[in-house]
Each structure stands twice: as structure tokens, then as C-alpha cells.
Amino acid sequence: MAEEDRELIESHEHPLDGYLREGRIPHIFCPGCSLGSITNVIIEAINEAGFDPKKVSVVSGIGCTGRISGYLNYDSFHTTHGRSIPFAIGLSITDPERKVIVISGDGDLFAIGGNHFIHAARRNADITVICVNNFNYGMTGGQVGPTSYMGQVQTTAPYGFNEESFNLPHLAITCGAVYVARWTALDVRRIKDSFVEAFKKKGFSFVEVLGSCPTTFGRRNQLAEGKKILQHFADHTVLKHDADPKETKIEKNGPFIVGKFVDIEDKPTLTDNLLAIQRISQASDKKS
Amino acid sequence: MMSDGNLDLPEILTGEHFTTGNHATAEGALAVGCKFFGGYPITPSSEIAEHMALRLPRVNGHFVQFEDELASIIGILGARWGGYKSMTATSGPGYSLMVENIGLGMMTETPCVIINVQRGGPSTGLPTLVGQQDIMQTKWGAHGDFEPIVLCPSSVQECFDLAIQAFNYAEQYRLPVTVLMDEILGHMSEKLIIPDKSKIKRVNAKKPNVPPEEYLPYKPDKDLVPPMAIAGDGYNIMVTGLTHDERGYPVLDVETQEKLVRRINDKIRKNKDKIIILEEYMLDDAEIAILSFGSVARAAKGAVNRAREKGIKAGLLRLITIWPFPDERIEALANQVKTILVPEINYGQITREVERAAQGKTNVKGLFKMGTMHNPQEILSEIEKCV
Numbered sequence: 001m002a003e004e005d006r007e008l009i010e011s012h013e014h015p016l017d018g019y020l021r022e023g024r025i026p027h028i029f030c031p032g033c034s035l036g037s038i039t040n041v042i043i044e045a046i047n048e049a050g051f052d053p054k055k056v057s058v059v060s061g062i063g064c065t066g067r068i069s070g071y072l073n074y075d076s077f078h079t080t081h082g083r084s085i086p087f088a089i090g091l092s093i094t095d096p097e098r099k100v101i102v103i104s105g106d107g108d109l110f111a112i113g114g115n116h117f118i119h120a121a122r123r124n125a126d127i128t129v130i131c132v133n134n135f136n137y138g139m140t141g142g143q144v145g146p147t148s149y150m151g152q153v154q155t156t157a158p159y160g161f162n163e164e165s166f167n168l169p170h171l172a173i174t175c176g177a178v179y180v181a182r183w184t185a186l187d188v189r190r191i192k193d194s195f196v197e198a199f200k201k202k203g204f205s206f207v208e209v210l211g212s213c214p215t216t217f218g219r220r221n222q223l224a225e226g227k228k229i230l231q232h233f234a235d236h237t238v239l240k241h242d243a244d245p246k247e248t249k250i251e252k253n254g255p256f257i258v259g260k261f262v263d264i265e266d267k268p269t270l271t272d273n274l275l276a277i278q279r280i281s282q283a284s285d286k287k288s
Numbered sequence: 289m290m291s292d293g294n295l296d297l298p299e300i301l302t303g304e305h306f307t308t309g310n311h312a313t314a315e316g317a318l319a320v321g322c323k324f325f326g327g328y329p330i331t332p333s334s335e336i337a338e339h340m341a342l343r344l345p346r347v348n349g350h351f352v353q354f355e356d357e358l359a360s361i362i363g364i365l366g367a368r369w370g371g372y373k374s375m376t377a378t379s380g381p382g383y384s385l386m387v388e389n390i391g392l393g394m395m396t397e398t399p400c401v402i403i404n405v406q407r408g409g410p411s412t413g414l415p416t417l418v419g420q421q422d423i424m425q426t427k428w429g430a431h432g433d434f435e436p437i438v439l440c441p442s443s444v445q446e447c448f449d450l451a452i453q454a455f456n457y458a459e460q461y462r463l464p465v466t467v468l469m470d471e472i473l474g475h476m477s478e479k480l481i482i483p484d485k486s487k488i489k490r491v492n493a494k495k496p497n498v499p500p501e502e503y504l505p506y507k508p509d510k511d512l513v514p515p516m517a518i519a520g521d522g523y524n525i526m527v528t529g530l531t532h533d534e535r536g537y538p539v540l541d542v543e544t545q546e547k548l549v550r551r552i553n554d555k556i557r558k559n560k561d562k563i564i565i566l567e568e569y570m571l572d573d574a575e576i577a578i579l580s581f582g583s584v585a586r587a588a589k590g591a592v593n594r595a596r597e598k599g600i601k602a603g604l605l606r607l608i609t610i611w612p613f614p615d616e617r618i619e620a621l622a623n624q625v626k627t628i629l630v631p632e633i634n635y636g637q638i639t640r641e642v643e644r645a646a647q648g649k650t651n652v653k654g655l656f657k658m659g660t661m662h663n664p665q666e667i668l669s670e671i672e673k674c675v
């Protein structure tokens with residue numbers, strides 16, 4: 001090994017120093033899990049969006065994905081299972097300048113927390129929601145969830161899952177999200193650009209990232225390594241901006257339709273509407 | 289004066305009013321500086337939400353009617369970390385949905401206020417009739433060990449006063465505080481006097497006075513309460529419901545659990561004498577004591593007066609703070625009186641606590657009703673049986 005290479009490896013510095021919490025690394029993610037690289041991309045995107053770090057808060061529910069917030073060196077909130085979105089709403093309305101980013105798993109956001117997601121989109125809450133969809137409950141050892149696909153084998157579907165799964169972009173668009181995109185964990189550059197757009201968007205933005213979970217998903221579905229899952233994505237991904245959301249449903253062998261599906265300008269946000277109510281109530285106050 | 293649709297309202301309505309317990313509670317919250325209400329309608333508490341929807345925007349606050357009580361409670365926790373004093377109001381079924389996140393509030397030491405206007409349970413029970421059946425739920429509802437603070441008004445004036453007190457305890461000790469009202473109190477009207485703004489005590493959670501590099505968000509001061517930096521203060525706080533060390537980082541081991549959970553219990557236990565508020569009425573020479581709380585205490589006081597007219601030495605101990613429980617005061621009372629009579633609208637939730645605190649030193653007798661309040665005569669008859 002060349003001397004300078006060794007130095008690099010032994011160096012205790014990392015380009016993301018300062019953005020990750022001191023003393024929290026090594027993280028808990030398994031080898032081959034995409035959550036590590038997604039964490040990197042989130043940090044890069046927050047930087048690129050150019051926010052005042054004081055004005056950034058990250059909120060998570062419970063799950064492997066939900067652990068991301070705790071590694072980030074911003075104000076970070078690790079709440080209860082399913083409840084990250086309404087927590088984020090409470091936090092966001094206290095300061096219209098605050099950027100609140102929710103990062104959580106498919107089970108957290110769409111099973112136990114599904115009701116909050118649809119209402120936050122309807123209200124156009126001023127938050128970004130990032131869902132890492134790994135098709136299962138990683139943290140609890142690999143049960144099925146609302147994004148598991150037909151035929152998928154998990155601990156609670158030993159004979160194969162045979163329910164319909166949620167088509168997340170379709171759900172988000174129907175409920176009123178102003179920015180909706182989906183990528184696979186392989187599309188690092190596109191994910192980053194998309195995060196930046198989503199973060200800068202006023203209102204409810206949603207990005208789904210199809211993630212690799214070799215440990216509790218891959219192992220049971222002939223994709224036992226992280227790279228096999230990513231290869232599977234690569235083999236079956238179709239890039240289609242503005243796709244008809246009815247077509248973005250996920251099945252075992254794809255196609256995994258990715259792209260930016262919705263990007264709407266200037267829809268009043270929940271915070272805008274609350275401030276408008278203040279003005280209306282105070283104007284009528286003065287009149288009388 | 290405070291009815292729906294009257295839009296001409298200033299920030300603090302100093303003066304004399306004739307209003308309901310629900311509206312008085314809302315006004316108390318506004319007076320102490322509540323800036324966010326998140327809630328979901330439920331009888332008999334809805335008038336609190338309605339009144340906050342009317343009033344909050346005019347004092348630059350926000351009202352959100354959430355999709356359910358799960359969102360309501362976690363939404364107010366989020367708002368407090370954003371810097372707004374916040375509250376929600378509900379009744380039994382909604383409180384049941386909230387308990388997991390009340391636990392999160394206990395663990396993350398988040399100040400906020402929950403109003404529970406009690407109705408009859410279990411389940412949907414008696415939506416429009418009174419209950420005192422949520423006493424134990426406020427103590428043991430959420431999993432894990434913590435010491436809640438729960439206050440219990442008996443008059444419209446006290447609804448206002450205790451809403452203020454609840455926020456002040458929440459801020460001082462950093463925890464969710466519950467006010468246990470009941471249907472009768474929520475809906476009845478009586479005189480309310482709102483003092484001048486300068487007379488209203490407003491406590492705010494301590495802020496750190498060290499730079500970010502030195503700040504440990506869960507390192508307590510001597511009073512066992514850590515100073516609270518919020519989002520945007522520049523401290524990059526980490527807040528988690530997992531067992532955490534003083535940095536706020538998850539540390540899942542026995543020592544950290546022992547240290548943290550002991551402290552969040554001790555910060556209340558060790559300050560119990562400052563938190564417990566009681567009303568004592570004619571107890572000095574009493575031979576029979578009535579221990580009562582909430583709406584029922586009004587009838588109990590009437591019964592004591594009538595008993596005294598008849599020459600019976602009766603007195604009243606009224607719990608204004610329900611939790612922490614006044615064990616020592618009850619033990620002393622048990623040494624003094626022949627009987628402690630406990631009228632309550634449930635099957636003995638407080639009676640059992642009184643028995644525990646009395647340690648067999650007196651006769652403790654419960655007087656239970658369902659869906660309605662005792663009248664003074666019923667309580668008097670029981671007193672007479674005890675003589």
C-alpha cells in the first residue's frame with residue numbers, strides 16, 4: 001500500500017465531519033444497507049440547498065431509517081413509531097423560515113403513520129418527507145409492510161405476501177403533495193438533486209428512495225447482498241419523469257419507474273394559511 | 289361575553305366574566321402565553337378547541353385541528369420544541385390514544401399541557417355525562433415509570449387558575465402536565481375573575497447559559513431539571529424517546545436507564561411538597577373527613593356544612609393536585625379522624641390510594657357513583673352513618 005493511501009485510510013478526518021454528530025459513529029446499519037449512503041446524500045443536499053444550519057431540523061419515527069436523524073448534526077428529533085409527521089408540523093409552524101425534514105421508513109410513514117401522511121399532504125404542511133422504502137420492517141426483523149409486493153417472503157408472510165401494496169407516489173400526488181419523486185438508492189446524484197429541489201420547495205414535498213435491505217428483505221428474496229438488490233434495481237429501473245402515477249406501482253421484477261412526477265409552484269402552505277387566519281382575525285378585531 | 293362568534297377580544301380578558309369551565313380553561317392557557325393548540329373534537333371538551341380556534345390567531349398563535357389525538361399530542365410536543373407553549377384538550381377516548389406520546393413527553397422532558405374533560409367510560413361510555421374514571425390512566429396510562437403532575441379544578445375560577453398553574457409546572461419541571469376536569473365543570477357557568485396581566489405568573493423553562501460546545505441537553509441542574517435549548521437556538525440538540533445520556537444520545541444499557549429514569553421520577557418526587565396543592569376545610573377538630581376532588585368536592589363541602597349544622601365534626605380535604613399523591617397529609621389525617629369518606633364518580637380509584645396512604649390507621653370508606661355527581665344529602669347520610 002502506498003504511503004499516502006495508508007495515511008488516507010488512517011486519517012481520522014472525514015469530509016462530512018461536523019455534519020455528523022461527534023461520538024455517534026460507527027452507525028448501526030448492516031453491511032450492504034443503503035441507509036449509510038442515503039445519510040451522506042441528505043447531508044450533501046442540505047449543504048447544497050444553502051440553509052442556515054440553525055434553521056434545519058430533522059425528524060424521524062422509529063425504524064432503521066428513523067435512526068438517520070440521530071446521526072445528523074442538526075436539531076434532530078427521534079419521535080415515536082408513526083408520529084414523525086405531526087411532530088414535524090408542530091415544529092414547522094412555529095417558524096416559517098425553519099426547514100423541517102422528515103426521514104423515516106415505509107412502515108413508519110405508511111402503516112402506523114399513514115393517516116398523518118395523507119393529511120399532511122392535504123394540508124400542504126411545509127415539510128419534506130423522505131421515505132426509504134426497503135419493502136419491509138428492517139428494525140423488527142423483517143416483517144411485511146404496506147409497500148411489500150405480491151409474492152414477497154417475510155417472517156409474517158412465510159407463504160408469500162398476497163395483499164396489494166401502496167403505490168407511494170400515487171398516494172402522495174392524490175393527497176396534494178406539491179413535489180413528488182422516486183429514485184433507487186443507486187441514483188445517488190439524482191437523489192441529491194431531487195432532495196435539494198424538495199428541500200427548497202415550499203409546501204409538502206415527498207421523495208421515495210427504494211433502498212437495499214439485504215439483512216431482513218434480501219436474504220429471504222434471493223437478493224442476499226446489498227449489491228444484488230442494487231443490481232436488481234439497475235436491471236429493472238425505468239426513468240420516466242411526469243409518469244402517470246397510476247403506472248408507478250411496484251412489482252417484484254419491476255419496472256421500477258423513477259423520476260420526478262410532480263412539481264407544483266405557489267400553492268399556499270399550512271403555515272401560509274395559519275398566518276392568513278391571524279391576519280383575518282386581527283383585522284376583524286380592529287374593525288369592531 | 290365569551291360566546292362563539294364574538295370577535296372583539298383582547299389578549300388577556302382582565303375583568304369579571306360569567307362563563308363555562310371549558311372557556312375559562314382556554315382563557316387561562318392564553319393568559320399564561322399558550323401559542324399553539326392542536327386537538328381533535330370530543331365531547332365534553334370541544335368548546336376548549338373551539339374557543340382556542342377563535343382566540344389564538346388574534347394573539348399571534350396557531351390552532352390546528354388534527355386528524356386524530358395521536359397527531360394532536362405529538363404536534364404539541366413538536367411545537368414546544370419550536371418554542372411555542374402548547375396544549376391539547378380531549379376526553380377519555382382521546383386521552384387513551386395520547387398516552388404513548390405523553391410517555392415520549394416524559395422521556396424527552398417536553399413541557400406541555402393536556403386537558404382531559406372526563407366523561408363516563410370505559411370506551412365510548414357516556415359522552416355527555418360526567419366521570420372521574422381517568423384518575424389512574426393519568427398516573428399509569430403510558431408504559432414505563434414516571435411521576436406525572438395532574439391537577440384537578442372544582443370551579444370555573446379554578447379551571448382558569450389551574451390552566452396557568454399547569455403550564456407553569458410543565459415549564460418548571462419539564463414534563464407534560466394533565467388537568468383533569470369533568471363534564472359538569474366543563475359545561476357549567478359561574479363567575480370568573482381574570483386578573484390584570486401583571487398579576488399572572490408566567491414560568492418559562494430554563495435556557496442554557498453555556499455555549500453550544502459545553503451544553504449537555506440532558507445534564508440536570510441541582511433541581512434535577514436540565515436547561516432546555518430548542519430548535520433554532522444553535523445547540524444542535526438531539527431529542528429521542530430512547531434511553532439517552534446527558535448528551536441526549538441513545539445509550540441502551542442498565543446504568544443509563546437507571547440514571548435517567550430515576551432522575552425523571554426524582555425531579556417530581558423531591559419537589560412534591562412544592563407541587564401538591566390541597567384545600568383544607570374545617571379539618572382542625574374534625575372526627576370525620578371527606579376526601580374529595582373535582583365537581584364532587586362541591587357537594588362534599590355542602591355536606592360538611594350541613595353536618596356541622598347538626599353538630600357533627602366533619603371536615604373536607606380537597607385534592608387540587610391529584611398526582612403526586614399527598615401520602616403524608618393523608619397519613620396524618622388518618623391518625624386524627626375516625627373515618628375518611630371518599631365520594632367519587634368511579635369504582636374507587638382514589639379510595640384505593642387513600643387506603644394505601646392511611647396505612648390502616650383509620651376507616652376508609654368509598655362512596656361510588658356512575659355517570660352523575662353525588663348530592664350533598666347522599667354524602668351527609670353517609671357521614672351520619674359513620675358517627
Ligand SMILES: Cc1ncc(C[n+]2csc(CCOP(=O)(O)OP(=O)(O)O)c2C)c(N)n1
Nearest residue numbers: 062063064065081105106107108137138139
Ligand atoms: C407503537 C409501536 N409499535 C411497534 C413498534 C415496533 N417497531 C419498531 S420499528 C418498526 C417497523 C419499522 O419499519 P420501517 O418503518 O419500514 O423502517 P425500517 O426499519 O425498515 O427502516 C416497528 C413495527 C414500535 N416501536 N412502536
Ligand code: SF4
Nearest residue numbers: 029030033064138213
Ligand atoms: S436491517 Fe435492513 S434496513 Fe436495517 S440496517 Fe440492516 S440492512 Fe439496513
Ligand SMILES: [Mg+2]
Nearest residue numbers: 105106136137
Ligand atoms: Mg422499511
